[in-house]
Amino acid sequence: MSSPVPSPSSTRPQKPTRGKKRKTCGFDSDNTTDDKDFIPDKPDDEEESDDEDHRDDMDLENDVKYTIPKDLRSRRISRGLVSKTVHIFSRRSQKTYRKRYWQRYSHLVNTFVWPFFCLSSFTQSNQIRYYGNASNGLSNSIMGPIWSCTETTKKFRDEYCNKWVFPEWIPSEKDWRCISNSNAEKYLPQEMVSPAFTCSREGIKEHAPLHRMKRFEGLPPDPKRWDMMFYTGGPVWAMDWCPTPDGAPANQYAAIYSHKDLDHQHRINKLYTEPGLIQIWNLGQLHPPSPPGLAYGIAQDKGFVWNLKWCPGGAWELPTTNRKAPHMPRLGLLAASSSDGHISIYSLPHPDAVLARGKPTATGEPIIYQVQAVITLKRGSFKANHDEKATQVLSMDWLPVKPHNILAAGFYDGTVVLWDLSSRSALQRVRDPDRSHTLFPYHCFMAHDNGARALSFCHASRDLMVTAGDDRMVKMWDLRRTWEPCQSFKRFLSTEAAWPLHWAGVFVSQESTYGTFGQHGLNYFDSGYLGFKPLFLVPRKGTMWSLSISDWLNTAVTSDSLGDVIMVLLPNLFNNPCYLKRSIDRRFDKAGEGTEEGSGSTGIGSAHTSLTYRETATKYYLHYHDMDMTTFKNVQNRAPWKHMQASEVKGGLDLDLMPLASINKIRMNPNLCAQSWVLSGGQAGLVRAHCLSAMNSSHINKMVQDSQAQFNAMFMQNTADSQGDASAVRHTTEKL
Structure with missing residues (x-):
């Protein structure tokens, strides 16, 4: 059979056409003649093979x-x-x-929930042009993204945060034992009196005498600025606010850990078991503020604590809740990582409930309890306990979205460990002979070559996480595929990391060890979703120890070894940051460095430099310079802002002097009714609470009132309206 002969037209070479383009078919056309790829829609009742x-x-x-x-x-x-x-x-x-x-x-596509949820909100806000200035003195173009963030945060919390979790972990009287003052003394910090300090407030002319506070004593709030202060007795390295429901008429509580000795140094490559105290402080409703007080202390023998983290949602209930004895109304669930390599979770009751059922103590004495943890988190498995290979927990975070059942921790060996708190598996949850419960992880992976110094969940996804290690790497992970990171950056040594709700990227605070002078501080790294270059937000001279971001206010606050607290108003980061001009207009020094007369350079450059706390406290005192945060009007001509501008590129850094002014931890309040309050504590053991009242607006106040009305309608309780007004913070060491 002969093959068919090709026609002359098919063998003739085709003449190339130049300057002509074939018309593309319409993808969405309903006409079969116009769209060669057209496939008609099938009816809903038609089944596919x-x-x-x-x-x-x-x-x-x-x-x-x-x-x-x-x-x-x-x-x-x-x-x-x-x-x-x-x-x-x-x-x-x-x-x-x-x-x-x-x-x-x-x-x-759970991974894509957070960008698209926020992108839809900010796409609409980008179409709005803001003109003029807000009542606080800032431009409406700066305040616009903040108002959008407030609405987005409220919607997200209503949809993706649980109202009630872990109902089996209710505090019981049987697990709480009040100990005597003599037995409690070994758990308390050793310093009985704070170092001398004074405070100067911008815009207020008053005599500022030197003050000293006793251990666990608090000063009443300032009548004009509402800032308050209390003394914990030792260096503060762990701190966190207790979350409450939106609109709840609740007192604001903070969990704080202070080291016992101000001169004691710890090695992160060793384990320690020693007595310590976790302090629960009551700061009142903050509107108006009341004097702070120590509600109670939790004595534990598991070593010192580097991290404290409350359950983000669903753990708080009304203090008037009727619980059948021996159960008590629950204040929250608190996770504490101790230096023995373990994490303990405590179910804490409201102070009034536990004090009413406990033994009375002498007036003025702290109330200390020994508490059995509801569960202890360990590495390894029930047949291969890794206690002999355990290392210290350097970082920790609790899943911020429902069902709040995952807790993650980073260890000194670079390992990241994940526990499922809701697991009922007999291979993971084990009951010990002393009737306590131990939970083993469901997943571990090697994140860094050395210590996993910082760790944070994405606030809008259970599958995304950022870690930063001592190998100078910042890595973003998809927890479903942990064999390699999604993104990685090599920068300086990092101290803390945060992945906020609204932005497709992470914020990282950095040490000054490997940093170029003036080139370290606070950085923003895009996750790769938008492909933007890193954004440098806050330059600092010293080490930036802590970082905290408020999703309500789209604002970040930082603290460093020099005693500076810097507030940054974040821009709309869905726009390319390369078009952001004069980022200095968005940050404010909430305190200023001051020098009293007669405080020269004694001890600096001399034959002997003060290294211990006793020697430093004898020669120097702390001077707080508070910026007036009730308004931002004419801020660029004010002394604190000029000081911040000058200190970013000039000034000396004395590495031989004990960093008594260092602020090691700072946290913004996560609750809607107190979203403008900031808590900071440092090496001296002094903790300050201050309000960014200029960030309050009619928009936020209306949202607070609506939330309070909704909460009152649900629980049949009347609460007072809340309004805030207070100021700022920073402190330095000066010669006494």
């Missing part, structure tokens, strides 16, 4: 599988995930695609 269904599922899964290559933005644009084109597949209609996408593969 098994082969077709399986083929479509495999094709769709390959397209939406979450992998982050180096050039993530270009890959996502090519798939239609970032561009404004509404359909991704030309072979399937938009309606059918969306239906199958969410029904069958929603578990594959």
Whole structure:
């Protein structure tokens, strides 16, 4: 059989056409003549065959599988995930695609919840042009993103935060034993009296005498600025606010840990077991503020504590809740990482409930309890306990979205460990002979070559996490694929990291060890979703020890070894940061460095430099310079702002002098009714609470009132309206 002879037209070479482009078919056309790829929609009642269904599922899964290559933005644009084109597949209609996408593969796109949830809000806010100035003196273009963040945070918390979790962990009288003053003394910090200090407030002319406070004593709030102070007895290295429901008429509590000795140095590569005290402080409702007081202390023999973390939501209940004895109303769930390599979770009751059922103590004496933890988190497994290989816990975080059942910790050997607190597996949850419970992890992975110094969940996803280690690496992880990081950056040594709700990136505070002068401080790293370059927000001379971000106010606060507390108003980071001009206009020094007459350079450069606390406290005192945070009007001509501008590039750093002025921890209040309050504590053991009252606005106040009305309607209680007014903070050492 002969082969067919090709026609002359088919063998003749085609003349190339230049300057002509074939017309592209319309992807969304309903006309079969205009769209060669047109496939009519199937009726809803029409069923697909098994082969077709399986083929479509495999094709769709390959397209939406979450992998982050180096050039993530270009890959996502090519798939239609970032561009404004509404359909991704030309072979399937938009309606059918969306239906199958969410029904069958929603578990594959949980990672994309946080960007799209926030992106829709800020896409609308970008279309709004803000003109003029707000009542606090700032431009409306700066305050606009803050108002958008407040609304987004409220919607997100209502939808993605649980109202009640872990109902089996209710505090019981049987687990709380009040100990006598003589037995409690070994747990208390050793310093009985604070170092001398004074405070100067911008705009207030008053004589500022030197003050000293006794251990566990607090000063009444300032009548004009409302800032308050109390003395914990030792260096503060762990601190956290107790979360409360939106609109709840609740007192604000803070968990604080202070080291016993101000001169004691610890090695992070060794384990310690020694007595210590976790302090629970009552700061009142803060509107108006009341004098702070120590509610009670938790004595423990597991060593010192580097991290304290409350359960982010669903653990608080009303103090008037009727509980059948021996149970008590629950204040919250507190996780504490101790230097023996373990993490203990305590179920804490409201102070009034535990004091009413406890033994009375002498007036003025602290009330100390020995408490049995509801569960202890350890590494290893029930057949291979790793206590002999345990290392210190350097970082810790609690899953901020429901069901709040995951707790993560970073260890000195670079390992990140994850525990499922809701697990009932007999392989993970073990009951010890002393009737206590131990939980072993469900997942571990090696995140860094050395200590995992910082760790934070993404506030909008249970599958995303950022870690920073002593190998100078910052890594972003998808917890479903931990064999390699999604993104990694090599920078300086990091101290803390935070992944806020609204932005597709992380904030990292850094040490000054490997940093170029003036080039370390607070940095923002994009996750790769938008492909932006890193943004340098706050330059500092000393080590930036702590970082805290408020999702309500879209604001970050930092503290460093020089005693500076800097507040930064974050821009809309869905816009390219390269177009952000004069970032200094968005940050404010909440305190200023001052020098009294006669305080020269004694001890600096001399033959003997004060290294111990006793010698330093004898020669120097702390001087707080508070900026007036009730308004930002004319801020660039005010002394604290000018001091901040000058200190970012000039000034000396004395490494031989004991850092008595260092502020080691700072935390912004996560609760809606007290969102403008900041808590900071440092090496001297003095803790200050101060209010950013200029950040309050009618927009936020209305949201607070609506939340209070909703809470009152649910629980039939009347609460007073809350309004805030107070000021700022920073302190330094000066010669006495």
